[in-house]
Amino acid sequence: MEKLARPTVQALTPYLSARRIGGSGDVWLNANESPFNNAYVIDSDALNRYSECQPAELINAYAAYAGVTPERVLTSRGADEGIELLIRAYCEPGTDSILYCPPTYGMYAISAETIGVERKTVPLTDAWQLDIDGIEKNLDGVKLVFVCSPNNPTGNLVNRDDIIRLLEMTKDRAIVVMDEAYIDFCPEASTVDLLDQYPNLAILRTLSKAFALAGLRCGFTLANPELINVLLKVIAPYPVPIPVAQIATQALTNLSQAKQQVDTLNKNRAWLANELAENAQLTVFEGWGNYLLVQFPDGDALFKAAWDSGIILRNSPIQDCVRISIGSEQECRVTLEFIQQYYAK
Structure with missing residues (x-):
């Protein structure tokens, strides 16, 4: 086989x-x-029905938590599915590339490789910061640039000025994907405030870490409505099971x-x-x-x-x-x- x-x-x-x-x-x-290990209550009355693609109560709850409008929120099966959706929606196999900066999270590369999309790497500096000049020299054919902050596994924050420089140099050229899986432990370092200024910014979030819901597999992509609408074209019909939406909403209402x-x-x-x-x-x-x-x-x-x-x-x-x-x-x-x-x- x-x-x-x-x-x-x-x-x-x-x-x-x-x-x-x-x-x-x-x-x-x-x-x-x-x-x-927190306790939740599940209402099983509707388990014979398919879930909504984007459950309104969950979307509204996370939008309120993140400080954005609901039109800027997409929920998925963990942030990992968000990575895959972005690559599938924006990268043509055999033509386009993603770029990421090791050492960092390994799923950017594997998701791209699985789909047949080329991977470009520009290693972090010795201080584990972005090599902005190196990235700029390698942007040809790149549709997505993945940046993890706090970075996994190093734990450091990426300099905000470098993120802004990256967003500027990729305008109308590529999407900068900020992986903020761990941002709840340092919310002041989020880039969510840059969404108004940069339509080429997408932010990945998850309930797995700070909300103690790793087993739930519930993630989010924050972006401008135009980008969210593109992802909705390729997402599965029923990505969020009813119990997942219920528990996630409960967690987001007990901040x-x-x-x-x-x-x-x-x-x-x-x-x-x-x-x-x-x-x-x-x-x-x-x-x-x-x-x-x-x-x-x-x-x-x-x-x-x-x-x-x-x-x-x-x-x-x-x-x-x-x-x-x-x-x-x-x-x-x-x-x-x-x-x-x-x-x-």
Whole structure:
């Protein structure tokens, strides 16, 4: 059967999500999930009917949360579907390209490769910022430029002035896709205020992180109505199941709970970063999401030792770096104690 698949798919290496990698243990800090498990109520009366393509109550709730009009919101099966929709809607296979800046989220490349769209890369600078001049030299044929801020896995914010320069240079030429999956942990850094000025801006959001709904698979694309209408041409007929819309709407109408949990995770992140930084052998990079990137003297060995001890972290393409999701206070303490003991040997 594999021989019948498209050659591109035969050669494709799938994205190694945390669940695909697996593991066995009590402390799971590898997928940037929330440690909070909140309760919701589902009304099953309408489950025999198809859902709305874009449930009005959900769209209105997220629009209010994001500070935009409902016409600027599209909901999808996670932000991952938003990535795929943008590529399918704007890139002609074999002709157009996307551009992204590694190290960053891996699904931009895989979504493009699956569809047969060329990938161009312009690596981040040593400070993990955009190489604006390098991007400008590589824009020929590019329809989408993906920028993640806070960036995964590095955790840093992308300089706002560089984002504006990128939007200016791509006017009438390409769409800048700001992946703001982790922006709820630092909302002041959002680019949502730039939507009025830049019709070539699209913003990806999710309920997986700050809203503790990774298992729900509910994401959003924020953009000007013209762009949203293009995406509506290629989206599936019923992308948001009725229970998903119900739970997501409930979460968005209880913002005090989400804010309290975000505040807790930000405090846990700051505490863990300070404690790890006490070890001169480690480099703890400043993080703005619900995770930290830490460079160890022997990152792969530390990752494996933690794995064998039931502490599941995420190894990184950056040499000797391991990404640690921010969990509960107890999970952070257990992880810290393991690392301290590992280097005390």
